Amino acid sequence: MSDDIVVGIDLGTTNSCVAVMVDSQVIVIPDEQGHRIQSSIVSFIKDGSIIIGNEARQELVADPRNTVFSAKRFIGYPFDSKESRKLRAQLPYRVVRGDDQNSMIEIRGEAYALPEISALVLHRMKDLAEQYLGVEVNKAVVTVPANFNDSQRQMTKLAGELAGLEILRILNEPTAAALAYGYGKNLDAKLAIYDLGGGTFDMTVLHAADNVFEVNSTAGDTYLGGDDFDNRLTRVILIYLQNHYSFNIDKQTHLRGKIKHIAEQVKKGLSRIDKFQLTEKIRLLEYEEPVELNLLMSRELFKKQCEDIIERSFKICDDAFSSLSFSPKEIDDVILVGGSTRVPLVREMVEKYFGRPPRTDIDPDEVVAVGAAIQGAMLGAPFSIEQLKHNPLLLDVTPVSIGVMTIQGICEVLIKKNTAVPCEESKVFTTTVDQQTEVKIQVFQGESRVADDNIKLGQLELIGIRSAPRGEVKIEVVFEVDTDGLVSVRAKDLDTGLAHETRVKVSTGYSEENVSKMKDRLDSSGLGAVAVSPKP
Amino acid sequence: MSKTLTKPPLHIALIHPDERQRLMLNNALKGIGATITSGESWSSLAQHPLRLGGVWVLFDIGEETFTAVKQLRRARERAFWGVLILGQGEVSAQHQLTALGADAYLKYPFDFNSLSHQILSIAEERQPISNYQILPQQVAAGLDKVWARFDKLSYYQLLELDQAAAPHEVKARFHQRSLMLHPDRHRNIKISHPPVYNRVNAIYKRVLEAYQTLSDPLKRPLYESMLSLGVVEWNRALEERRKEILKISDDVEIQFALANVLSLRSRGLLKPAYELVLKTHQREPGNVSIKQLASGYEVLLELASRDPEVATAIEQQVAP
Ligand SMILES: Nc1ncnc2c1ncn2[C@@H]1O[C@H](COP(=O)(O)OP(=O)(O)OP(=O)(O)O)[C@@H](O)[C@H]1O
Ligand SMILES: [Mg+2]
Numbered sequence: 001m002s003d004d005i006v007v008g009i010d011l012g013t014t015n016s017c018v019a020v021m022v023d024s025q026v027i028v029i030p031d032e033q034g035h036r037i038q039s040s041i042v043s044f045i046k047d048g049s050i051i052i053g054n055e056a057r058q059e060l061v062a063d064p065r066n067t068v069f070s071a072k073r074f075i076g077y078p079f080d081s082k083e084s085r086k087l088r089a090q091l092p093y094r095v096v097r098g099d100d101q102n103s104m105i106e107i108r109g110e111a112y113a114l115p116e117i118s119a120l121v122l123h124r125m126k127d128l129a130e131q132y133l134g135v136e137v138n139k140a141v142v143t144v145p146a147n148f149n150d151s152q153r154q155m156t157k158l159a160g161e162l163a164g165l166e167i168l169r170i171l172n173e174p175t176a177a178a179l180a181y182g183y184g185k186n187l188d189a190k191l192a193i194y195d196l197g198g199g200t201f202d203m204t205v206l207h208a209a210d211n212v213f214e215v216n217s218t219a220g221d222t223y224l225g226g227d228d229f230d231n232r233l234t235r236v237i238l239i240y241l242q243n244h245y246s247f248n249i250d251k252q253t254h255l256r257g258k259i260k261h262i263a264e265q266v267k268k269g270l271s272r273i274d275k276f277q278l279t280e281k282i283r284l285l286e287y288e289e290p291v292e293l294n295l296l297m298s299r300e301l302f303k304k305q306c307e308d309i310i311e312r313s314f315k316i317c318d319d320a321f322s323s324l325s326f327s328p329k330e331i332d333d334v335i336l337v338g339g340s341t342r343v344p345l346v347r348e349m350v351e352k353y354f355g356r357p358p359r360t361d362i363d364p365d366e367v368v369a370v371g372a373a374i375q376g377a378m379l380g381a382p383f384s385i386e387q388l389k390h391n392p393l394l395l396d397v398t399p400v401s402i403g404v405m406t407i408q409g410i411c412e413v414l415i416k417k418n419t420a421v422p423c424e425e426s427k428v429f430t431t432t433v434d435q436q437t438e439v440k441i442q443v444f445q446g447e448s449r450v451a452d453d454n455i456k457l458g459q460l461e462l463i464g465i466r467s468a469p470r471g472e473v474k475i476e477v478v479f480e481v482d483t484d485g486l487v488s489v490r491a492k493d494l495d496t497g498l499a500h501e502t503r504v505k506v507s508t509g510y511s512e513e514n515v516s517k518m519k520d521r522l523d524s525s526g527l528g529a530v531a532v533s534p535k536p
Numbered sequence: 537m538s539k540t541l542t543k544p545p546l547h548i549a550l551i552h553p554d555e556r557q558r559l560m561l562n563n564a565l566k567g568i569g570a571t572i573t574s575g576e577s578w579s580s581l582a583q584h585p586l587r588l589g590g591v592w593v594l595f596d597i598g599e600e601t602f603t604a605v606k607q608l609r610r611a612r613e614r615a616f617w618g619v620l621i622l623g624q625g626e627v628s629a630q631h632q633l634t635a636l637g638a639d640a641y642l643k644y645p646f647d648f649n650s651l652s653h654q655i656l657s658i659a660e661e662r663q664p665i666s667n668y669q670i671l672p673q674q675v676a677a678g679l680d681k682v683w684a685r686f687d688k689l690s691y692y693q694l695l696e697l698d699q700a701a702a703p704h705e706v707k708a709r710f711h712q713r714s715l716m717l718h719p720d721r722h723r724n725i726k727i728s729h730p731p732v733y734n735r736v737n738a739i740y741k742r743v744l745e746a747y748q749t750l751s752d753p754l755k756r757p758l759y760e761s762m763l764s765l766g767v768v769e770w771n772r773a774l775e776e777r778r779k780e781i782l783k784i785s786d787d788v789e790i791q792f793a794l795a796n797v798l799s800l801r802s803r804g805l806l807k808p809a810y811e812l813v814l815k816t817h818q819r820e821p822g823n824v825s826i827k828q829l830a831s832g833y834e835v836l837l838e839l840a841s842r843d844p845e846v847a848t849a850i851e852q853q854v855a856p
Contacts, residue, residue, distance in 0.1 A: 168723070169720075209707070209708075209711065210708060210711040210712065210715075211711075211715065212711040212714055212715065214711075325753075325788075378720070379720060379723055382724060383671065383721060383722065383724055383725075384672070385672050385674075385675070388715050388716055388721055389715060391715075393714055393715055393718055393720065393721070394720070395714060395718070420744055420748065422719060422737065422740070422741060422744075423741065423744070424741065482719075483718075483719055483720060
C-alpha cells in the first residue's frame with residue numbers, strides 16, 4: 001500500500017509544503033502544531049542535532065551563522081557566477097568554494113553541498129507525511145520554478161534522492177498550480193498563472209481542455225519577488241534612522257538583517273491594513289539605550305516605493321504572450337501563486353493588466369503542493385483505459401533554449417524555449433582535421449546569442465571516432481529533453497548506423513564520490529533514512 | 537534477461553547455404569525456445585510467411601544477402617522483423633548491410649551464447665507491442681498499425697484526420713492521443729519493457745510534431761503544399777519557405793495568406809491562389825514582393841487562358 005503513495009512537495013525558497021492525494025481528495029499535511037507550511041530553514045545546533053522547518057526560524061536570530069535559509073536561491077549557480085557572488089554578500093552564513101565550482105555552505109568547519117540542505121528540508125516534509133499517514137513514504141513529485149535550468153533540476157532531483165525519495169517528476173510550480181486549480185472542473189479555458197514568490201517570478205500561460213493541461217508558454221525572472229519589496233522598505237527605514245540618529249551603518253553588525261525583518265513585517269501588515277504604525281526599539285552601537293523607531297507606513301508609500309518592481313513583472317508577462325496568438329485580455333482565469341501575491345497592489349495591477357480580477361478562491365501558499373500531489377497520484381496510477389480517460393494530463397514546455405557553441409563563440413539554438421516536451425532535435429557533426437578521433441561539443445542553456453553569456457550545461461565528447469580524412473565521418477547527435485525538463489544526449493555514426501560512444505560531463509554536477517559522501521553524512525546524522533527532527 | 541515478463545513467442549528464419557552449418561545453428565538455438573524454420577537460400581524462404589515478430593538470421597553470401605535485406609526492409613511488416621547477419625566480417629559489407637537496415641552483424645567465429653543473446657535482444661527490439669500483452673489489446677493493435685508504416689504516414693494519417701479538419705478538431709484529436717500515449721501514462725513499462733516504452737515514446741513524439749505543424753496557421757498550409765508536391769525532405773523545404781515568407785511581411789495575417797497561396801498553388805488551384813494574392817496585396821499595397829508575386833500569377837493565368845495545353849502543364853508543374 002505504501003508503495004502506491006506519492007506525495008507532492010513544494011520545495012520553496014522561503015516556505016515548503018507537502019500534500020498527498022487519498023481517495024481523490026488532496027490533503028495538505030500539517031505538522032505537530034497544525035501548521036500547513038514549513039519554513040525552508042535548516043539550523044545546525046552545537047550538539048550535532050539539526051532543526052528543520054518552522055522550529056528553525058527562531059535560530060535565524062539566535063544563531064544566524066549556523067542557520068541556512070534561501071538555499072534554493074543558490075542551487076545550480078557556480079561559486080564564481082555573479083549571482084552567487086551577489087547572494088553571498090548578503091548572507092550571515094558562510095559560503096565557500098567546493099569541488100567542481102559548486103557553492104558549499106560551511107557550518108562549524110564542515111562544508112555542506114546545496115542539495116544536502118535541500119535534502120534536509122525534503123526529509124522533514126517526508127517525515128511529516130509519514131507521521132501523518134502512518135506509513136512509509138518513498139516517492140514524491142517535487143516542484144521547481146518553471147525557469148529552472150537543467151543543472152538546477154538535476155540538483156533538486158539529487159536532493160530528493162539524498163532524502164530517500166524516488167522523484168517521479170520534477171514539476172514546474174505554475175503548472176502544478178494550474179492542475180490544482182483545474183482538477184476535476186472539466187475546464188475548457190485559457191489560464192494565466194502569475195507566480196510571485198520570495199525571490200522568483202514566473203508567468204505561465206496554458207490551455208486546459210479535454211482533461212489535458214497544455215502549457216503554451218512560460219517566462220520568468222529568477223530575481224524578482226517579495227525580497228525586492230523588503231529591500232525597498234528596508235531602505236526607507238534606514239533613511240529614517242539616519243535622519244534621526246547619527247551612527248555609522250557599517251559598524252552595526254546585524255542591523256541590516258534586523259531592519260529587513262521589520263520591513264517584511266511592515267509589508268505583510270500593509271497587506272492587511274491601509275496604514276501600519278511601526279513602533280520598534282533598535283540597538284545602535286553609538287547609543288547606550290535602544291533608539292525609537294516610530295514610523296507610519298502606508299499603502300501609498302508602498303506603492304511609491306514598489307510599483308516599478310511589480311511593473312517589471314508585466315514586462316515578463318508581455319514576453320510570455322509575445323509568442324502566442326492571443327492577448328492577456330483573452331485569458332479566462334488568472335491564478336495567483338506565491339506569498340507576494342497577497343499584496344493588494346499586486347492584485348490591483350494584475351487585474352488591470354488582464355482586464356479581469358484574479359481568482360482569489362485558492363490558497364497561494366498551498367496550491368503548488370496540491371498540484372504536485374495530484375500529479376503524483378496520476379504518475380503512480382496503473383495503466384488502464386478508464387484511468388487514461390479520467391486522469392488529467394500535463395503537457396509542459398522547455399523554459400530555456402538549448403544550444404551548442406559554434407566556431408565564433410556563437411550559441412546555435414537547437415531546441416527553442418517553449419517547445420513542448422518530450423522533444424528531440426538532431427545535428428550532424430563532423431571532423432575538421434584529418435584523422436581526428438575526438439570531437440568536443442559545448443552545450444549551453446540560455447537565450448543569448450553569445451554562448452558564454454548562457455549557462456554551460458556541459459561538454460559532450462565524441463570519442464573513438466574512426467580515423468578518416470576530415471569531414472568524412474558524420475556523427476548525428478540527438479539532444480533530448482524529457483518530461484522532467486532534463487537534457488540528455490546520444491550520438492550515432494551516420495555511415496554505420498551504430499550508436500556512438502559519448503561522454504557528457506555536466507560542469508555543475510557532483511562526482512559520484514561526493515554524492516556518496518553526502519549520503520553517508522545524512523545517514524550518520526540520523527536523517528538519511530528514518531530519524532525525525534528534534535521536537536522543541 | 538532476468539525480467540519476469542510475459543515473453544512473446546519467438547520465430548526464427550535461418551538461412552545458410554551449408555547444411556551442416558544449418559543443423560549446427562539449429563541445434564544451438566533450440567535452447568532459446570523459438571520455432572525455427574531453416575533453408576539454404578533466401579529464395580527458398582522468401583515466400584515463407586514468417587509470423588509477426590520474427591528474426592531472420594542470414595549468412596552473408598554477397599549479392600543475394602543484400603537483396604534479402606532490402607526486400608525485408610521494404611516489406612509491409614518490416615517494422616516487426618529483425619535481421620541478423622552472420623558473416624566473415626568484411627568491413628565494407630558490414631557497413632553496407634547495416635546501412636540497408638540489418639539490425640546486427642555477427643562475425644565468424646562467434647560463440648553461441650552471444651548469438652542467442654543477439655537474437656533475443658533483436659526480437660525484443662522488434663516485437664509487435666500486441667505480442668507482449670501488457671497494454672490493452674485495442675491500444676496495442678493501434679500502435680502496431682502505426683509502427684508498421686511509421687515512416688510513411690503523413691501527419692494527417694497519423695492523427696487519422698481529414699485534410700479539411702478544423703483547428704479545434706486537430707487539437708481535440710491531439711489531446712485524445714496524448715491521454716493514451718504520453719510517456720507519463722507508461723511509467724510502469726519504462727523499466728519493465730524498455731523497447732515497448734521507447735516505441736510508444738517515439739510514436740508520441742511524432743504525434744506531438746504533427747500537432748505542432750498542423751496547429752500552426754503558417755506551417756500547416758506549407759506542410760500541405762509539401763505533401764501535394766511529394767517533397768521528400770519536406771522538413772527543410774518547409775523551413776526555407778517559412779523564412780522566405782517571414783521576409784516578405786511582418787503582418788501575420790499576410791504570412792498565413794501567403795502560405796495558403798502556396799498550398800493552393802501546389803494543388804494546381806491557380807485561380808484561387810491568384811485571388812488570394814490580390815487580396816493580400818490590398819492589405820499591404822506598398823509591398824513590392826507581393827506585387828511581383830501578383831504579376832507573376834497574372835502572366836501564368838494569361839498563358840493558361842490562351843492555350844489549354846499550357847494550362848494543364850501549369851497545373852501539373854509542381855514548383856510553385
Ligand atoms: N501577507 C503577505 N503580504 C505580502 N507578502 C507576503 C505575505 N505573506 C508572505 N509574503 C511574502 O511572500 C514571499 C514568500 O512567498 P512564497 O512562500 O510563495 O515563496 P517561496 O515559494 O518560498 O519562493 P519561491 O517560489 O520563489 O521559491 C516572501 O517574500 C514573503 O514576505
Ligand atoms: Mg513557491
